[in-house]
Amino acid sequence: MTAPLDVPGAADEAQPDAIAQSGGVRDRGRSLGQIAWMRLRKDKVAMTGGAFVVLMALVALFAPLIAGLLGHPPNQWNREAIDPALGTPIGAMGGMSGEFLFGVEPVTGRDIFSRIVYGARISMLIGFLATLVSVVLGTIMGIIAGYFGGWVDALISRLMDIFLAFPLLLFAMALVGVLPDSAFGLQDNALRIAILVFIIGFFNWPYIGRIIRGQTLSLREREFVEASRSLGAGNLYILRKELLPNLVAPILVYSTLLIPTNILFEAALSFLGVGVEPPTATWGGMLSEAVDYYDSAPNFMLAPGLAIFLTVLAFNLFGDGLRDALDPRTQS
Amino acid sequence: GGGGGNDDGGGGDISVDDSAISSIVDESTEKGGTLKYAHSDQFDSLDPGNTYYAANWDFTRYYARTLVTYPQKPGKKGQEPVPDLATDLGEVSDDGLTWTYTLKKGLKFQDGSDITSEDVKYAVARSNFAPESLNKGPNYFFQLLDSGGYEGPYKDDNLDNFEGVTTPDDRTIEFHLKKPFAEFDYLAAMPQTAPVPADADTGTQYQTSVVSSGPYRFKDEWTPGQQLTLVRNEEYDPESDPLTRNRPDEVQVKFKQEENDRDKRLLNGDLHVDVAGVGVEASARQDILRNDDLKANADNPQTGFLLYFAINPNVAPFDKKACREAVLYGADKTAMQGAWGGSIAGDIATNMLPPSIPGYKDTDPYGTEGHKGSKKKTEAALEECGMPDGFSTNISYRSDRDKEKKTAEALQQSLQQYGIKTDLKGYPAGTYTSEQAGSPEFVKREELGIIAYGWGADWPSGYGFMSQIMHGDSIKEAGNSNLSELDDPEVNKLLDQSATTEDPSSREEIYADVNALAMESATFLPYLNQKALLYRPEALSNVYFSEAYKMYDYSALGLEQN
């Protein structure tokens, strides 16, 4: 039951002649990475996505600075911006103004801009770390399953099936509720984030695991593995030096495609109310609070919604571009 | 079509009609029609003996008559019990230990069989003495009745062993108390005294086929979660009833109606009543407050619910009174009111009794100007408590209650400026009282210094309101409601005393004193006397706000017949 996704690198040998003949002269001496980068650079859409990702990463990194320059502290209530009777922002467009770039939250009058900026931290942090967990776990399990085959493979594959048969979101929600409030020397949001990272990462590894397994399975049959063994190489050497370099491309591509999935997952959990503790701003959490004010303060809903959308889109665009760039089949 | 549309400026007049608070709107004697209720989730139980929600108590009056009940009158008069199944209010013995009721003649269940005193006894037995099965209702009878070691009808099917209630004859019921309790009639008004024929009882499943003693009965056997339909009970005799509660031909409840959707349908008349009775959500509130036509059909009564933060003196540094006072003085109550939705959502509370409860006095022991908190007083208190630069503590709240969460954030914000750093700790409402805030051990371990909570009276009296949250005896290991862990001998004594005081006005005095003492302890930060924004669609007749249930009196509702 391996996911029949189109995987870069799988068709490496599909058109060896075409590469050797048409691209051969030009590509002499360039590594595949360099070629990929050359291709990627030409892909304007992917580069835009990449640029946006970098921008968001910077925003997350320098959130205090940016919010300090352009907004108000993210958790500060600005009740002067709120109509005390209705609890809605004063002024048109949900209180958007030079002072509050994206307007203010109903009830509290908190600066939406600052909260978006700070929310980027949580989203990016959890997105990245959870992906790291998935990728590390998935790669190790996938490569072991694919390389050793037999009962090891059967065991790991069934394990992946089991993971895939679970309603992740429900499970994550239930687990967040079941776990204690402080553990592993962590507390509060640090613990929450750690738990979220772990859960999201842990439940997503089978996706990458299956891909890596499939790749390893086909790589294992390649003659260069036998060649390496006949030179006296051990399993570890083969795994590290022969297989892993071939898996870097899919790992990279699927990481960039998993990050947006994980960002969405975190947002969904926050939306369902099991994200980090308030008043820490998260995009999903903001969106869930905005539901009640869709007509009186549409900006409250649009700002986090678009933030999620654009960030995820940027990651996807970049990941797609990367896949194309690393895929030897895409020639033009 | 709407007036007052786009007044962005704020401060516009937002007061609503409110006429159903003080009078009966659209009084009429017409009968007929289908009255439609909506529930955003589902009833925890429709078993009159197994529920604790005011809405359910209000609603069960359709099919479960009790010994006494509340009259269909607006205002404070509606809080005074009147006999229902009983011929009169309870008759207390001289030692105050025996309360006696006599059933009216000719009362019948829906199957035509007679309602006997035995049925009432059985109802009390099952609802209070079998917590292994029916544990959702209050257990006042269990606490008060002198019942020996009776284990409930499911473990001991000989009802004679239940000595707390005796039935000398088919119409007489005697309650034997361990100690005097002056407000027993209020207990007799609880749905737990609605008669249940022993042979029809199916334990927890009884809610699917309650045997009616009132004007309506279940149309068919009911499955929880499915639509509930009540039809007229032919055996019901309106003559025996002090209330008029049989106006519509049919009563329907639809469950799992999404809140915003429910509100929309309420406003456009598709639905008649939100059965939970807590008012419309934010979005519909905006709609109503911006439209004069809608305002004319809206009421904004106090719900009798007092929202407060308990400050736990067992968590450092709140062991020092001055530190607690710093919080009381530092809190900006207007921000908290804002978090709940402004003045429509409630009036700022200044002490621990809701205004509708007898004994309420308008005092403000920790008052600050405009309720915004006082810099001077806070800093002085901090100085006194020995922490001039502030301290850190935690605020707990119910994570699935958005407004409570917002309020906690508001408190966090206002305390922050004085250096009082707080971390917010959210717990699921489902386990909040049973495991976290309601467990003193947990509170101490997790250092929950400030605990968000809210309280409403089980019956409209000072005792009904305060005993659970202020009496030292009510501190429990789990499921504790006395979150301040107040165990003041004076308070305990006064409360005990009130239970034996028969004169209502002297009871009121006692309640006022308890209130003052509780505030004095500086372990309560009351901030809001909650108000609900209720909407009554045009189609309804005989609408009024019941002070007993703190929502429209469902039993009185009728439909305009065109």
Added chain:
Amino acid sequence: MIRYILRRLAAGVVLLLVVTMVVFAIFFLVPRLAGIDSDGLAARYVGKSPSPEAIAAVKERLNLDEPITVQYGEFVSGLVMGTEYDSGTDVIHCDAPCFGYSFKTNTEVWPQLLDRLPVTGSLAIGAAVIWVVAGVSIGVLSALRRGSLLDRAAMITALAGVSLPIFFTGLVSLALLSYYWPIFPPGGSYTAFTENPLAWAHALVLPWVTLAFLYAAMYARLTRAGMLDTMGEDFIRTARAKGLPERTVVAKHGLRAALTPIITIFGLDFGLMLGGAVLTESTFSLPGLGKFAVDAIRGNDLPVVLGVTMLTAAFVVICNLIVDVLYAWVDPRVRVGA
């Protein structure tokens, strides 16, 4: 073939058993490891302010004091043969398949699951039809007109589709098409098909489309990639060389090969969705399994969460089974191998 199906069936049952074990462990073992004793666990089932008697009763009914293996055994036997939760004369019968008993609502879980299934089923089936039809046709068109304006537009829309959180698209569509312009009924207004098919469809249009948008996007991308691969295959050239009209080449030769792998993915997606489209149901307040579970989690009604999780897993396993069989049917190569 029969043997193949039987083997897959056996594997499915084993998988389900393991799933029950894992679910069970999470709900009964993890809390214990986290330091909650059987009293605490029982208290969770009772709710509000539990009396010691109530806790004891729940403990008795759920055998919480027994070793976890015994509890698990009881649970599985309840699933297969039904069980009784008794305490005194108040006996609760729970017929097979007994998915547990919710002490919060005093009801068996299974009938409640059955009650919500039609909602989730309506949502899943309707959405699946839309997304498969839309996704596959867009994917095919894009692949055939690779590089064209249509291809670019479709793929950008597809990317947007997978990047938009469902709760956002759902909310925006509700705000616009239900509240601002009241074309569709607002969230939560589900009518059973048997009651009024028209109202049923009318209320489900927005959830269907919202949900289908996400999946259609994914399937369009998958189909496009698959089609691009297949249309480059030698057998397509052979088909053309036979003189077949392009329509036949695409539909009979290209599509069949391209869609085969998508069936597997569909099985998984659809199975999971039958167990509750959590976000969609929450956003549109549809009383389906997903919303049910979310509410149960919020209310700490663990038996319900357990029930939904199990049911979902069962759906996934069953759907996978069907898909495997289907796969063997559409791709003869699998029949011998596997």
Added chain:
Amino acid sequence: MTDPVVSVSDLRITFPTLEGRLTAVDGISFEVPAGGAVGIVGESGSGKSATSLALMGLHRGTNARVTGDITVTGTNINAASDTQVRNMRGNDIAMVFQDPMSSLHPQYTIGNQLIEAFKVHRPGSSTADARKRAVESLDRVGIPNAAQRINSYPHEFSGGMRQRALIAMGLMCDPTVLLADEITTALDVTVQAQILDLLDDLRSDLGMSLILVSHDLAVVAGSVDEVLVMQTGSIVERGDVRDVLSAPEHPYTKTLLGAVPRVDVSRAQRRAQVRAERRQPVSEEQGEQAKRAQRARQRADADAEAQHTEGSAKQGKSDADAPLLSVRNARMRFKVRGGMLGRASDFYAVDDVSFDLYEGETLGIVGESGSGKSTLSRMITRLLTPTSGQFVFEGKDITRLPERKLRPLRGDIQMIFQNPYSSLNPRVTIGDSIGAGLRVQGESDTKKIQRKVQELLERVGLEASHYNRFPHAFSGGQRQRIAIARALILRPKLVICDEPVSALDVSTQDQVLRLLDELQDDFDLTYIFVAHDLAVVRQVSDRVAVMRKGEVVELDHSDTVYESPRHDYTRELLAAAPVLDPVEAKKHRAQRAELRRQSTAA
């Protein structure tokens, strides 16, 4: 002479690529007379397939640009409408493709695919008719039990059967012209001969015209009247097949002919010829390469000298007559799952094989696909652990040596693999690939490794500066050189070459074979040379083993095997081998027909 059925004039086909337009076919013209047979020959990439596709109008809708005139049975393909062209396909001109494995749709039965081909051109016909026709057609191409096999799926057919099925599909509508593009490349010699014979029969029976495309001159020799030789998109020589083969004019044709290995040339002859050529560089460019190799060789000789003196003491002790490798009763069993019941059954891929191999000699192993050649090779290198038997290398029993003890010995036995594309790791530089042997055997001095690798690179005819490149930057022939270098880095005594040249085209094949020959001399190597191509094996082997179904049916000096084969199977193989002389080829065909008649009679 009648009108030509196909006439092509000034055909030019270009493809857009990253570097601009690539001209795959550069203004070629030719004609095919009715009932005539034309062969198109040229090395890989010379534009043969591009031309074939153009004849079918199959470049339509792709980014290829086709100019010039193509007329097939009176219709101008370039000018005709899509519908017209579609109607001609399969009807007037049918094409059989290069790769039988991938040219059939895996999800439809053979019958379905045949019937479809018929019905599309005979809209009125019933399914029963079409089915009858399909059975006939399958029968005609020699599929036994056609009426039943029509319901089989492609994967249930062997490669040869699939190729036949494809031909049957081409014949469904009795086309005027049949276009066969490298239809035998993937097949064994025996099957190849059968298919070619079949085409020949069909042509005379049905009066079709035939266009036979191949990179191997020997394949077309016996089957066509006229031959076109293509090089980089142009026709460099054309003419009657006999003339072209006996008196080639163009130098390219001559090289092509020269490179074709011949069964009838013995190893000694070949060696003599090669040595002579080695001393006398042919062209300027080749000269450069040869000079480089020369220099490298001298260095290597010096090295070897040094080693020799070191090792001579040890060598002196060993018995000169003792075999380097001795294999006794080797067997390899696989469990195969099959049948409806899915029960595993035993299957011997190598069955009781014994032989001795002496230092410095080359043992050739031939046999058709699946006969166990690769399995045997893997057993010798201990990539597979034999089920039973004994392998003694230099007097040491290595049959069951555990991996750890085996590791130091690994360097002595090396392997060169069949597929130069999959035997090199695409993500590892060739320098690292070659150096890996040194590294895993414990060498950690990167400088030293690099120096050794670069020396070796030069020795196999590449440049030291290639060290940091990735395999994708090399052609197939170059890659095989890299693979050879990797095998030699540990200075092995025994090198097993598992079909090292079968993936290469004739000219490259020739170069690689020469290199292997040189290296054997320079490094004192002992070879086991595995191939299915009889001619190649003969050229390099001292002794030859013929394998069939896991057994060695004949093992003798190569000249003996080729000139007086003892086993029937060997004779069959020899008869099937393509020969360059058309007259000879016709003779062989007759001989095969005779053999077949005998076997059917028996």
